[in-house]
Amino acid sequence: xxxxxxxxxxxxxxxxxxxxxxxxxxxxxxxxxxxxxxxxxxxxxxxxxxxxxxxxxxxxxxxxxxxxxxxxxxxxxxxxxxxxxxxxxxxxxxxxxxxxxxxxxxxxxxxxxxxxxxxxxxxxxxxxxxxxxxxxxxxxxxxxxxxxxxxxxxxxxxxxxxxxxxxxxxxxxxxxxxxxxxxxxxxxxxxxxxxxxxxxxxxxxxxxxxxxxxxxxxxxxxxxxxxxxxxxxxxxxxxxxxxxxxxxxxxxxxxxx
Ligand SMILES: Cc1cc2nc3c(=O)[nH]c(=O)nc-3n(C[C@H](O)[C@H](O)[C@H](O)COP(=O)(O)OP(=O)(O)OC[C@H]3O[C@@H](n4cnc5c(N)ncnc54)[C@H](O)[C@@H]3O)c2cc1C
Numbered sequence: 001x002x003x004x005x006x007x008x009x010x011x012x013x014x015x016x017x018x019x020x021x022x023x024x025x026x027x028x029x030x031x032x033x034x035x036x037x038x039x040x041x042x043x044x045x046x047x048x049x050x051x052x053x054x055x056x057x058x059x060x061x062x063x064x065x066x067x068x069x070x071x072x073x074x075x076x077x078x079x080x081x082x083x084x085x086x087x088x089x090x091x092x093x094x095x096x097x098x099x100x101x102x103x104x105x106x107x108x109x110x111x112x113x114x115x116x117x118x119x120x121x122x123x124x125x126x127x128x129x130x131x132x133x134x135x136x137x138x139x140x141x142x143x144x145x146x147x148x149x150x151x152x153x154x155x156x157x158x159x160x161x162x163x164x165x166x167x168x169x170x171x172x173x174x175x176x177x178x179x180x181x182x183x184x185x186x187x188x189x190x191x192x193x194x195x196x197x198x199x200x201x202x203x204x205x206x207x208x209x210x211x212x213x214x215x216x217x218x219x220x221x222x223x224x225x226x227x228x229x230x231x232x233x234x235x236x237x238x239x240x241x242x243x244x245x246x247x248x249x250x251x252x253x254x255x256x257x
Pocket of ligand 1: 040041042043044045046064065066067114115116117118119120121122123124126127128129130131132
Protein backbone atom coordinates (compact mmCIF):
# COMPACT_ATOMS: atom_id res chain seq x y z
CA UNK A 1 0.00 0.00 0.00
CA UNK A 2 1.86 3.12 -1.11
CA UNK A 3 1.24 6.60 0.20
CA UNK A 4 -0.11 8.08 -3.00
CA UNK A 5 -1.96 5.13 -4.39
CA UNK A 6 -5.68 5.54 -4.31
CA UNK A 7 -6.84 2.20 -3.12
CA UNK A 8 -10.33 1.56 -4.11
CA UNK A 9 -11.44 -0.68 -1.36
CA UNK A 10 -14.67 -1.74 -2.89
CA UNK A 11 -17.09 -3.39 -0.63
CA UNK A 12 -20.13 -4.60 -2.40
CA UNK A 13 -22.88 -5.44 -0.04
CA UNK A 14 -26.04 -6.87 -1.24
CA UNK A 15 -28.68 -9.12 0.03
CA UNK A 16 -30.29 -11.97 -1.76
CA UNK A 17 -33.65 -13.36 -0.88
CA UNK A 18 -33.50 -15.57 2.20
CA UNK A 19 -33.57 -18.75 0.16
CA UNK A 20 -31.35 -17.64 -2.71
CA UNK A 21 -28.14 -17.64 -0.73
CA UNK A 22 -27.36 -18.86 2.77
CA UNK A 23 -24.93 -15.92 3.20
CA UNK A 24 -27.14 -12.89 2.71
CA UNK A 25 -24.38 -10.33 3.11
CA UNK A 26 -21.52 -10.56 0.66
CA UNK A 27 -18.25 -8.76 0.30
CA UNK A 28 -16.82 -8.64 -3.14
CA UNK A 29 -13.66 -7.04 -4.44
CA UNK A 30 -14.82 -6.75 -8.04
CA UNK A 31 -17.19 -4.04 -9.16
CA UNK A 32 -20.65 -4.27 -10.59
CA UNK A 33 -21.82 -1.97 -13.37
CA UNK A 34 -24.19 -0.05 -11.16
CA UNK A 35 -25.23 0.42 -7.55
CA UNK A 36 -28.15 2.01 -5.81
CA UNK A 37 -25.77 3.97 -3.60
CA UNK A 38 -22.09 4.84 -3.83
CA UNK A 39 -20.49 6.17 -0.67
CA UNK A 40 -17.07 7.79 -0.92
CA UNK A 41 -15.02 7.39 2.25
CA UNK A 42 -15.43 4.59 4.79
CA UNK A 43 -14.93 6.81 7.82
CA UNK A 44 -17.33 7.51 10.68
CA UNK A 45 -20.02 8.94 8.44
CA UNK A 46 -19.53 6.52 5.52
CA UNK A 47 -19.64 3.43 7.72
CA UNK A 48 -22.77 4.54 9.54
CA UNK A 49 -24.41 5.43 6.23
CA UNK A 50 -23.55 2.03 4.74
CA UNK A 51 -24.92 0.40 7.85
CA UNK A 52 -28.22 2.24 7.72
CA UNK A 53 -28.73 1.96 3.96
CA UNK A 54 -28.01 -1.75 4.00
CA UNK A 55 -30.94 -2.28 6.34
CA UNK A 56 -32.90 -2.40 3.09
CA UNK A 57 -31.90 -5.80 1.81
CA UNK A 58 -32.89 -4.95 -1.75
CA UNK A 59 -30.38 -2.13 -2.15
CA UNK A 60 -26.81 -2.47 -3.36
CA UNK A 61 -24.16 -0.23 -1.87
CA UNK A 62 -20.61 0.50 -2.90
CA UNK A 63 -18.40 1.87 -0.13
CA UNK A 64 -15.11 3.28 -1.41
CA UNK A 65 -12.11 3.89 0.82
CA UNK A 66 -8.76 5.22 -0.30
CA UNK A 67 -6.84 3.81 2.66
CA UNK A 68 -6.11 0.19 3.56
CA UNK A 69 -8.15 -2.34 5.52
CA UNK A 70 -7.72 -1.74 9.24
CA UNK A 71 -7.18 -5.41 9.95
CA UNK A 72 -3.43 -5.21 9.36
CA UNK A 73 -2.95 -2.57 12.06
CA UNK A 74 -3.20 -4.04 15.52
CA UNK A 75 -2.63 -0.65 17.18
CA UNK A 76 -5.96 0.52 15.81
CA UNK A 77 -7.66 -2.04 18.00
CA UNK A 78 -5.92 -0.93 21.19
CA UNK A 79 -7.19 2.55 22.12
CA UNK A 80 -4.14 3.34 24.27
CA UNK A 81 -1.91 2.85 21.24
CA UNK A 82 -3.58 5.60 19.24
CA UNK A 83 -0.53 7.85 19.24
CA UNK A 84 1.51 5.31 17.35
CA UNK A 85 -0.84 5.77 14.40
CA UNK A 86 -0.27 9.48 13.95
CA UNK A 87 2.36 10.33 11.39
CA UNK A 88 2.11 6.88 9.88
CA UNK A 89 1.57 7.65 6.19
CA UNK A 90 -0.07 4.27 5.66
CA UNK A 91 -3.10 5.25 7.77
CA UNK A 92 -2.81 9.03 8.26
CA UNK A 93 -3.26 11.67 5.58
CA UNK A 94 -0.33 13.53 7.19
CA UNK A 95 -1.91 16.95 7.01
CA UNK A 96 -0.34 20.00 8.57
CA UNK A 97 -1.94 23.32 9.41
CA UNK A 98 -0.92 26.42 7.56
CA UNK A 99 1.85 28.33 9.37
CA UNK A 100 0.32 29.95 12.45
CA UNK A 101 0.98 33.40 13.83
CA UNK A 102 0.08 32.71 17.48
CA UNK A 103 0.03 28.91 17.75
CA UNK A 104 2.19 25.86 17.00
CA UNK A 105 5.14 27.98 18.03
CA UNK A 106 7.35 25.01 18.86
CA UNK A 107 6.65 23.28 15.57
CA UNK A 108 8.71 23.48 12.44
CA UNK A 109 7.52 26.43 10.38
CA UNK A 110 4.81 26.96 13.07
CA UNK A 111 2.76 24.21 11.44
CA UNK A 112 0.96 21.75 13.70
CA UNK A 113 0.37 18.17 12.59
CA UNK A 114 -3.30 17.51 11.89
CA UNK A 115 -3.98 13.76 11.82
CA UNK A 116 -6.89 12.42 9.75
CA UNK A 117 -7.53 8.73 9.23
CA UNK A 118 -6.81 7.22 5.83
CA UNK A 119 -7.90 3.70 6.55
CA UNK A 120 -11.11 1.75 6.89
CA UNK A 121 -12.91 3.59 9.70
CA UNK A 122 -11.33 6.91 8.73
CA UNK A 123 -10.51 9.19 11.65
CA UNK A 124 -12.49 6.95 14.01
CA UNK A 125 -9.64 4.47 13.59
CA UNK A 126 -7.22 7.07 14.94
CA UNK A 127 -9.35 8.91 17.45
CA UNK A 128 -9.37 9.03 21.23
CA UNK A 129 -12.88 7.55 21.58
CA UNK A 130 -14.08 10.28 23.89
CA UNK A 131 -17.87 10.49 23.78
CA UNK A 132 -18.53 14.17 23.30
CA UNK A 133 -21.25 15.67 21.20
CA UNK A 134 -20.90 18.84 19.22
CA UNK A 135 -21.75 22.05 21.01
CA UNK A 136 -25.47 22.90 20.94
CA UNK A 137 -24.41 26.44 20.10
CA UNK A 138 -22.74 25.23 16.88
CA UNK A 139 -25.76 23.18 15.78
CA UNK A 140 -28.08 26.11 16.42
CA UNK A 141 -25.79 28.47 14.57
CA UNK A 142 -25.72 26.14 11.56
CA UNK A 143 -29.49 26.18 11.50
CA UNK A 144 -29.50 29.96 11.73
CA UNK A 145 -27.21 29.98 8.69
CA UNK A 146 -29.72 27.90 6.71
CA UNK A 147 -29.10 24.25 7.61
CA UNK A 148 -32.72 23.53 8.37
CA UNK A 149 -33.25 20.53 10.64
CA UNK A 150 -29.76 20.72 12.17
CA UNK A 151 -30.55 22.59 15.37
CA UNK A 152 -29.52 20.83 18.58
CA UNK A 153 -33.16 20.12 19.35
CA UNK A 154 -33.45 18.38 15.96
CA UNK A 155 -30.32 16.24 16.24
CA UNK A 156 -30.69 15.29 19.91
CA UNK A 157 -33.14 12.43 19.22
CA UNK A 158 -30.52 10.84 16.93
CA UNK A 159 -27.77 11.16 19.52
CA UNK A 160 -30.06 9.40 21.95
CA UNK A 161 -31.21 6.78 19.48
CA UNK A 162 -27.65 5.77 18.67
CA UNK A 163 -26.46 5.56 22.27
CA UNK A 164 -26.28 2.77 24.81
CA UNK A 165 -25.03 4.60 27.85
CA UNK A 166 -24.13 2.24 30.64
CA UNK A 167 -23.92 4.91 33.33
CA UNK A 168 -27.25 4.21 35.09
CA UNK A 169 -27.96 7.82 36.04
CA UNK A 170 -27.31 9.07 32.50
CA UNK A 171 -29.28 6.19 30.97
CA UNK A 172 -32.29 7.05 33.13
CA UNK A 173 -32.14 10.78 32.33
CA UNK A 174 -33.54 12.91 29.52
CA UNK A 175 -30.29 13.57 27.67
CA UNK A 176 -29.05 10.08 26.86
CA UNK A 177 -30.10 6.87 25.20
CA UNK A 178 -29.96 3.37 26.60
CA UNK A 179 -30.93 1.18 23.67
CA UNK A 180 -28.75 2.19 20.72
CA UNK A 181 -25.88 0.34 19.05
CA UNK A 182 -23.07 2.58 20.35
CA UNK A 183 -21.87 1.65 23.83
CA UNK A 184 -20.76 4.54 26.00
CA UNK A 185 -19.07 4.02 29.37
CA UNK A 186 -17.40 6.05 32.08
CA UNK A 187 -13.62 6.15 31.79
CA UNK A 188 -11.71 4.22 34.42
CA UNK A 189 -11.17 6.24 37.59
CA UNK A 190 -7.69 7.68 38.08
CA UNK A 191 -6.64 10.03 40.88
CA UNK A 192 -5.29 12.61 38.45
CA UNK A 193 -8.76 12.86 36.88
CA UNK A 194 -10.34 13.54 40.27
CA UNK A 195 -7.79 16.27 40.88
CA UNK A 196 -8.64 17.91 37.56
CA UNK A 197 -12.31 17.90 38.47
CA UNK A 198 -11.53 19.35 41.89
CA UNK A 199 -9.46 22.09 40.23
CA UNK A 200 -12.26 22.84 37.76
CA UNK A 201 -14.71 23.15 40.62
CA UNK A 202 -12.42 25.61 42.36
CA UNK A 203 -12.37 27.65 39.14
CA UNK A 204 -16.15 27.82 39.13
CA UNK A 205 -17.10 25.10 36.65
CA UNK A 206 -20.12 22.92 37.33
CA UNK A 207 -19.46 19.23 37.69
CA UNK A 208 -22.10 17.53 35.60
CA UNK A 209 -22.66 16.16 32.15
CA UNK A 210 -20.98 17.96 29.24
CA UNK A 211 -23.32 16.17 26.84
CA UNK A 212 -26.43 17.58 28.47
CA UNK A 213 -26.30 20.81 26.48
CA UNK A 214 -24.16 22.90 28.84
CA UNK A 215 -20.84 21.95 27.37
CA UNK A 216 -18.97 25.20 27.86
CA UNK A 217 -19.51 25.55 31.61
CA UNK A 218 -19.32 21.94 32.75
CA UNK A 219 -16.61 19.43 33.53
CA UNK A 220 -16.98 15.73 34.09
CA UNK A 221 -15.21 12.42 34.19
CA UNK A 222 -14.85 11.50 30.53
CA UNK A 223 -17.13 9.00 28.90
CA UNK A 224 -15.73 6.84 26.14
CA UNK A 225 -17.19 4.88 23.26
CA UNK A 226 -15.79 1.78 24.87
CA UNK A 227 -18.04 -0.93 26.25
CA UNK A 228 -17.99 -1.75 29.95
CA UNK A 229 -16.12 -4.92 29.03
CA UNK A 230 -13.39 -2.74 27.49
CA UNK A 231 -14.37 -3.50 23.91
CA UNK A 232 -13.81 -0.44 21.69
CA UNK A 233 -16.87 0.62 19.71
CA UNK A 234 -15.26 1.42 16.39
CA UNK A 235 -17.03 2.38 13.22
CA UNK A 236 -14.43 0.66 11.13
CA UNK A 237 -13.57 -2.70 9.73
CA UNK A 238 -15.21 -4.52 6.93
CA UNK A 239 -18.92 -5.10 7.02
CA UNK A 240 -20.05 -8.13 8.91
CA UNK A 241 -20.49 -11.24 6.85
CA UNK A 242 -21.89 -14.67 7.29
CA UNK A 243 -24.96 -13.70 9.16
CA UNK A 244 -27.64 -16.31 9.50
CA UNK A 245 -30.35 -13.87 8.55
CA UNK A 246 -30.37 -10.61 6.62
CA UNK A 247 -28.70 -8.04 8.80
CA UNK A 248 -27.39 -4.56 8.12
CA UNK A 249 -23.74 -4.32 7.21
CA UNK A 250 -21.56 -2.79 9.91
CA UNK A 251 -18.13 -1.38 9.40
CA UNK A 252 -16.70 -3.55 12.14
CA UNK A 253 -13.83 -5.92 11.84
CA UNK A 254 -12.59 -6.12 15.37
CA UNK A 255 -12.15 -9.78 16.25
CA UNK A 256 -13.45 -9.02 19.74
CA UNK A 257 -16.89 -8.08 18.44
C1 LIG B 1 -6.44 12.28 16.33
C2 LIG B 1 -7.93 12.43 16.42
C3 LIG B 1 -8.55 12.27 17.66
C4 LIG B 1 -9.94 12.42 17.75
N1 LIG B 1 -10.56 12.19 18.95
C5 LIG B 1 -11.91 12.19 19.01
C6 LIG B 1 -12.59 11.80 20.18
O1 LIG B 1 -11.98 11.42 21.18
N2 LIG B 1 -13.95 11.86 20.20
C7 LIG B 1 -14.67 12.25 19.10
O2 LIG B 1 -15.90 12.26 19.16
N3 LIG B 1 -14.05 12.60 17.95
C8 LIG B 1 -12.71 12.56 17.89
N4 LIG B 1 -12.08 12.86 16.72
C9 LIG B 1 -12.90 13.34 15.61
C10 LIG B 1 -13.62 12.21 14.88
O3 LIG B 1 -12.81 11.06 14.78
C11 LIG B 1 -13.97 12.75 13.49
O4 LIG B 1 -14.76 13.92 13.65
C12 LIG B 1 -14.79 11.76 12.68
O5 LIG B 1 -14.14 10.49 12.62
C13 LIG B 1 -14.98 12.34 11.28
O6 LIG B 1 -15.77 11.46 10.54
P1 LIG B 1 -15.93 11.66 8.99
O7 LIG B 1 -16.77 10.53 8.50
O8 LIG B 1 -16.40 13.05 8.72
O9 LIG B 1 -14.46 11.58 8.40
P2 LIG B 1 -13.41 10.42 8.51
O10 LIG B 1 -13.76 9.46 9.61
O11 LIG B 1 -12.07 11.06 8.56
O12 LIG B 1 -13.60 9.61 7.16
C14 LIG B 1 -13.25 10.09 5.89
C15 LIG B 1 -12.77 8.88 5.09
O13 LIG B 1 -12.81 9.20 3.71
C16 LIG B 1 -11.66 8.65 3.09
N5 LIG B 1 -11.43 9.41 1.85
C17 LIG B 1 -11.08 10.70 1.72
N6 LIG B 1 -11.02 11.03 0.42
C18 LIG B 1 -11.37 9.92 -0.28
C19 LIG B 1 -11.52 9.63 -1.67
N7 LIG B 1 -11.31 10.57 -2.59
N8 LIG B 1 -11.89 8.37 -2.03
C20 LIG B 1 -12.13 7.42 -1.09
N9 LIG B 1 -12.00 7.64 0.23
C21 LIG B 1 -11.65 8.89 0.63
C22 LIG B 1 -10.58 8.84 4.13
O14 LIG B 1 -9.46 8.00 3.90
C23 LIG B 1 -11.34 8.47 5.40
O15 LIG B 1 -11.29 7.08 5.68
C24 LIG B 1 -10.69 12.74 16.59
C25 LIG B 1 -10.06 12.89 15.35
C26 LIG B 1 -8.70 12.72 15.27
C27 LIG B 1 -8.03 12.85 13.93
